[in-house]
């Protein structure tokens with residue numbers, strides 16, 4: 704199955720960047736979930752989280768577009784965001800892709 708870029712540009716993602724892309728999709732899914740859950744997304748903490756995710760996803764998409772080598776800082780940052788989500792909201796209602804493998 705071909706993987707499409709997390710940013711929605713329709714670009715196909717080379718095999719090497721699929722883990723990066725999957726992380727981005729997971730992050731996007733957390734934002735979608737926050738937005739569709741009643742009572743969420745309005746607090747300062749929620750809005751801060753969404754903003755951080757959007758910023759991180761821009762960087763992830765750039766890595767996919769430019770085929771940049773793995774960036775450890777970005778990797779840590781995105782992993783922390785997913786961890787933060789889990790701590791704050793509990794287990795996500797969607798399946799986390801590569802992240803589950805990466806966090807072991």
Ligand SMILES: [Zn+2]
Pocket residue numbers: 708709710711712713714764768
């Ligand atoms: Zn893209």
